[in-house]
Amino acid sequence: MTLLYTEIEEDLRASVRDLLADRCGPGVVLRRVESATPYDAELWKTLAQEIGVAGLLVPEEHGGAGASARETAVVLEELGRAVAPLPFLTSSVLAVSALLGSGDGLLGALAAGEATAALVVPFAVSPYRFAETATVRDGVLSGQVRAVAGADVADVLLVPAGGGLYAVDAADATVEVVPSLDLTRPIATVTLSSAPGRRIEGADGGDVRRALLTGAGLLASEQLGVAEWCLNTTLAYIKERHQFARPVGSFQAIKHRMADLWLDVVRARAAARNAAHLLAGATGPAVGGDERDGQDERDGRDGQDGRDTELAVAVAKSWCSEVALRVAEESVQLHGGIGMTWEHPVHLYLKRAKAGEIALGTPGVHRDAVAVLADLPGPVA
Amino acid sequence: MTLLYTEIEEDLRASVRDLLADRCGPGVVLRRVESATPYDAELWKTLAQEIGVAGLLVPEEHGGAGASARETAVVLEELGRAVAPLPFLTSSVLAVSALLGSGDGLLGALAAGEATAALVVPFAVSPYRFAETATVRDGVLSGQVRAVAGADVADVLLVPAGGGLYAVDAADATVEVVPSLDLTRPIATVTLSSAPGRRIEGADGGDVRRALLTGAGLLASEQLGVAEWCLNTTLAYIKERHQFARPVGSFQAIKHRMADLWLDVVRARAAARNAAHLLAGATGPAVGGDERDGQDERDGRDGQDGRDTELAVAVAKSWCSEVALRVAEESVQLHGGIGMTWEHPVHLYLKRAKAGEIALGTPGVHRDAVAVLADLPGPVA
C-alpha cells in the first residue's frame, strides 16, 4: 500500500478534521483574518500538543512522534481543506525539516508544541534556487528577508547565513507583517540588525534545500485539500442553486467542467500521495519495482532514490499548484455573484491557491526541474 | 475600410465560390485524392485563366491583374473552404512573390495560367530561418530538397542557390511525390543532378524570404477558410443529428464549445484580414493611426511599416494555424463515428489543418518572431 491511506493515517485525519470542524469553520477563519492575529494560537496548541501534529516529523529520540511525510501530508490535506491559519507547514514541516539532520535540541521544543519556528527564506523560493540573503559575523546576523511565511508567529527564527543555519530569538529581530494576498498565511519582512544567533551544529545549506524540497512536496497535499474543499463546496452549491427552474448542476456545460475538474483532482491526489510516500523515505519506488523504466534501473541505488523523490516532488508541486488554482477559480465562477463577496469563504481558498502557486517554486520552475530529472533537455542554445 | 471586404473582393469571392461549388465539391475532392493526380488541372485552367486568379499578384505591366494581397487572401479563403487541390498558394502566391522584385518574364506565363511554378524550399520552412539546400556551379544545379509543395504540378522549379534564384525546367529535375499527411496538397522530394538553371536577374535570398513572409501571412486566410468550413459543417450536422430525441446541438456542453470556437474564428478573420491588408502594402497602419502605440511612433516610417507587416503576419499565422486545427479537431469529434470515416470529407480538412500548422513556420516559430517584433524578449541566458 503506497498511494492509498493507511488506517493510522485515516485515524489521524479524522482527529484533525473533527477538531477543525469544531473550531476552525469558514466563519471563524473569516473573522480571524479581519483581526490583528489571523493565526489561532489556542487552536494550534490543541492541535500541536493534544493531537500531537507538531512532532510528526521529529524522531522519537528527539521527543517527536517519529512519523513520516505520509502522515504529515494527511494533516496538510485537512489544514488545506480548512484554510486553517496555523503554522504547521512553516514550523512543523519547513523549520523541523531544516533541523532534522542536526538533531538540534530545538526539535524537542518544536515537537512538543512549546515553541514555533520559521525558516527565514522568501516563501517564493524554490528548492532549486536557494540563496542566502543574511550575513553572519561573529555569531551576529544582519540582513533583510522579504516574504517570509510563519515569521509573525514564530518564537525562533532559523536564518541561513554563512553556509550555516542560525537560531535567532524572534524578540531580537524585526518582523513586519505586510498586507498579503493569502489572508490565512500572511508574509512578513524579517530584518536582522546585528541580531545574536546560535549556530545549529551540523546544519548547512544542504539542510535548507532539503527542507525546501520536503516543503514543496508536502505543500502539494495542502493544495489537494484546498482543491477538494473547492470541488465539494461547489458541487453542493450547484446541486442546491436553481436557475431557470433547474439546479445549476443539471446544465451540461457545468457538468462537463465539473467532471474535468474532478479528474484533475483525482490525479492531484495520486501525485501528492506519491510525493509524500517517497519523501517518507520509502526504500522501494512508489508504485512497484516493475514500473521503473530502463533508464532508472541503470542508475545507482541511492542516487536513484533521491532522484525519484525529487522528480515526484516536482511533478506533485507543479500539478497540484495548477489544479488547486483552477478548481478555486472555477469555484468562484460557478458560485456567481456570491463568490465575489467577502462574506463567502471561497475567496480565502482562491487566495491560498494563488499564493500556493508561487510558494516554494512556481509550476514552471518545478517543470524545469522535471526537464532535468526526467532527461527532457531544452533546446541547445 | 481595412479589415472588411470590399465589393470587388466579395465579387471575386462569389466567382471563385460558384466555380468550386460546381466542380470541386467534397465528393470530387475525395475521388481525386484517391487517384494518381490529386491536382485538378482542368479546374485550375478555368480558375487561373477565366477568373484570372493566377495573375492577381502580378502587376499589369507583366501581364497580371495588378491586384493585391487582399484579393489574393479572399481567393485563399475560398480554396481553403473547399480544400481545393490547386496550385494557387504554391505557384500564384509563393513562386510569383519570389519573382515580383525581379520582374522576370516568367511572371507573364504564370499570370496567364500558361505555366505553373513552385518555389523549391521545404514547405515547413519559416520566413525567419530560410537556408539554401541546393548548390549551383556554372549555371548547373545540384542538391535535394524534401517536402516541397506544388512541385509535382509545376512546369518550372524556382531554386534558391548561391545567393540567387534559378529557374529549372521541371523536366530536368526528379520530382518524387511522397505519401503526404495532407492529401490535397502533397509534398515531393526534388532532386537536382546537374540540372541546367537560368538565373533570375535581380532576385536573391531576400526575395525568397519576402515570398515566404507573404506566403505565411496569406496561408492564414486559407486556414480561415478551412476553419469556417469545419465550423459551418459541424453546425449543420449537430442541428440535424439527434441523440436522446434532441438535436446534438441543443446540448449545452456542445453549444458552449461551439460558441468558443466561433469566437476563435471571428478573431482569426480579423487577424487574417489585417495581415492581408498590410501585405497589400497599405501605407497607413491597418487599423487607424490613432491605434499605434508610442513605441511604434518613434520608429522611422519605412522600417516601421515593414515591422508592422511582419508582426501582423506572425500574429495571423500563429493564431489561424491553431484555430484551424482546433476547429477541425473538434469537428471530427462532434461528428462522432462518421467523422472517423474516409467517406466523410472532414478528414481532408483535418489533414490540411495539421499540415498547415507546420507549413511556412509553426505557431511557436511565429510567436518567437512576435517576441522580437513586439519587444517581448525572452529570459536573459
Place this chain on the structure above:
Amino acid sequence: MALDEETVRERVAAFLAGHDPAGDRLEFLRARFDAGLAWVHFPEGLGGLGAPRELQNVVEREFTGTPQINHGLQTIGLGMAAPTILAFGTDEQRGRFLRPLWTGEEIWCQLFSEPGAGSDLATLATRAVRDGEEWIVDGQKVWTSGAHHSRWGILVARTDPDVPKHRGLTYFVCDMHAPGVEVRPLRQITGEAEFNEVFLTGVRLGDDLRLGEVGDGWRVAQTTLMNERVAIGGGPVRRGGGMIGLVADTWRARPELRTHDLHGRLLRLWVEAEVTRLAGSRLREQLAAGQPGPEGSGMKLSFASLNQALSGLDVEMRGEEGLAYDDWTFRRSDAVDFFGRGPGYRYLRAKGNSIEGGTSEILRNIVAERVLGLPSEPRVDKDVPWKELPR
C-alpha cells in the same frame, strides 16, 4: 425632415453665443438641455431635437471645453433609465425625470439583481403589493452600484406570483429616499465595496412611479438591458494597450522575472490580446459601415478571459512580490481600478469580469442560440406559475 450636421452645428454655435461656459456649471447644463442639445436624438422638449443619433458626436465635438456631465456617476441614468423612461414613461414622468437625470442633479441606480435571481433575472422575488394608489415593496436587491448616492432607482418587482415568471413583473421608479430603503455596502473579495445591497422593507411607492403597465415589467426591463452598453467599448484600441500593456511593461522592465515558461505563455496571450483587439476594430468598422455583425456578442467573453489570464500571469511572474497585496481596507469605490491598483487587486477584480453584466455561461448560450442558431435546451419553467417554480 431630419436635421443635418450643418444645422446642428449652427444651433450649438447660437447656444454658445448666448451662454458662457465659464459661468455656473449647472445653469449651463440645464440651458443646454432646454436647448435640445443634451441628447439630440431625444424629442424636442426633452433635451433633444429629434435628430439622428449620429449627430450627437458632432454636438459633443462642438461642446468640447465646456462644462460636462459626469458619465461615470450617471452611467445607469444615462444608459439605462433614460431610454426606458423615454420609451415607457408618461408625459409627466418624462417631464419630471429626464432633465435632472441628464444634468446629473439626480443620480440613478438599478434595482434588478437579487441574491436568488442572477442569470435567471425573471425569477426575482421582490414583491410589490397594491394598496390603493400606492404599492408596498418588500425584498432585497444586490450588486447595485451607486445606490448610496442615488435619488432614484429603476426597480423590477413581482406583482403577480400566480402567473409564469415573465408575466407577473412590474417596473417602477424607486424613491431611494423613501422610508424602508436601506443601502449597505457589499464588500468584495478585493476588500473594497464597489456595490451595495439594497433592502426594501415596506417601501411605499405611488402608482405614478410605475413605468409601463402592471405585469409588463419584463418587456420594459428588456428595453433597459438592451441599452446596457455593449462591452466592445471596453476593449483597448492601441496595439499592446489595456491589460496586456501592463503585463508587457513589467516584463520589459524586469528581465530578472523572466523564464521560458512565462515567456511562452506571455507570447500566447499577447497574440490573443492582439487578435481580440483586431476583432474589436473590425467590429467598429462594420458598425461604421452600417453592417453591424454578430461579433459584438463575443467581445465581452474574450476580454473577461484575457483579463483573467493576464492578471493571473502578472501575479505569478512577480514571485515574492505577488504574495503581497496593496491594501485590504474596507472602503467604498465607484469603479474598477485596473490601472491604479496592484497586481493582486487586478487578479481578484478580473474574476468578476466573467460574472457581472451577464456571466460567460449566459453569453455562450446567447452566442450559440442567437448567432449560431443552435436549438435551445428543453425548458421546464415556461408555463409554470412563478410561485410553483423550484428554487
Place this chain on the structure above:
Amino acid sequence: MALDEETVRERVAAFLAGHDPAGDRLEFLRARFDAGLAWVHFPEGLGGLGAPRELQNVVEREFTGTPQINHGLQTIGLGMAAPTILAFGTDEQRGRFLRPLWTGEEIWCQLFSEPGAGSDLATLATRAVRDGEEWIVDGQKVWTSGAHHSRWGILVARTDPDVPKHRGLTYFVCDMHAPGVEVRPLRQITGEAEFNEVFLTGVRLGDDLRLGEVGDGWRVAQTTLMNERVAIGGGPVRRGGGMIGLVADTWRARPELRTHDLHGRLLRLWVEAEVTRLAGSRLREQLAAGQPGPEGSGMKLSFASLNQALSGLDVEMRGEEGLAYDDWTFRRSDAVDFFGRGPGYRYLRAKGNSIEGGTSEILRNIVAERVLGLPSEPRVDKDVPWKELPR
C-alpha cells in the same frame, strides 16, 4: 465450499500430467475446457469449476508455456458474448456456444452500433420481425471489428417500435454465415479498415438464437456492456511509458527539433502523463485492496486527451517530416498500431480514442452523474414510443 488456491493448483498439475502441451493445440484447449480450467469462475461443465474469479490468475500462471487462446481475436467472444450467454442463455445455448467460443474455434463479433444510434444506442433501428419459429432481421450495423472472420455476432434489434425505446429491443445471436449478412470493410481516416459495416437484409434467425426474453434486449445488452473491459488496462505502467515515451524518445534523440515552445508543452504533457499513470496505479491499489473507487471512470477520458495532445505534438515537432505519412494503402487491420506506425497515423488514429467505446462527452456525463451526483438533464424521450421519436 469454494475451491482454494492449493486445490486449483493440484487440478492443473493433474491435468498437465495427462495432457501433453506439445501435442495438438486444439485438442489441448478442448481438454482444458472440459477439465473446468478454462475460466474457473464459470460453472462446472461449462469450462469452469465454480471457483472464485481471482483463482484464474493462479491457473494462468500454471499454464504458462502451454498452448494459449488468442485474446486479441477472441476479445468480443470472451469479454462480452460469454458472460452474456452465461447470464441469459438457455442450457442448450450455453452448451452449444461456450466451448468453441473459448477455444477460439468460433470467433464472435458485436452488432450493436448503427449509423443512426451512436451514444444513444437504445434508439437503434435494425428491425427483427417474427415469422413463425424464425425472426427476419433487416438493418445496418457499424463499427464491427472482426466481422469478417466471425462465426457469430451478438445482435440487438428492435422487435416492437410501438413502445418506448428501451422496451422494444430483443437480443439475438446472429449467424454470420446466414444468407443476407454482408460484411464490408469500413475505411477510416488513417487509410485502413479496422472495422466493418454489416448489412443485414432479410436475415432469418431461428428463435433458438434469441438470448433472453422478447423485449428484454436492453437489459441483456447492459450485461454485455458492463463486461466491456475498463479502459484502465490500457494505461502505461512504467514511468515515461506509452505515448509519452514515444515522443520523449524522439525528443532526446533529435536535439535539432527542439524549441522553447515545444519544450514547455512537452514538459506539461510529461507531467500530465505521469500523474495520470500514478492515478492508474492508485486505482489498481484500490482494487487490490478491495476498495474499488470511482476513479476508473476517468481514466479513459485522460488517456484519450493525452494521446491526442501527444500525437499532435509529435507530428508538429517533426516539421517537414510531419508533412509526410507512412502509408495510405486501403487494407484491413485488426488493431490499433501506435507503436509500429508513423506519427501521422498515431495522430489520426488517436482521434478515435475520444469516440470509440463511449465518447468523451458521454463519459463526462457519467462522471458528473454517477460519481459527482449531479442531477440529470430534463429527458424528453422517456415515455415516447420509439417510432415517434424525432430522429
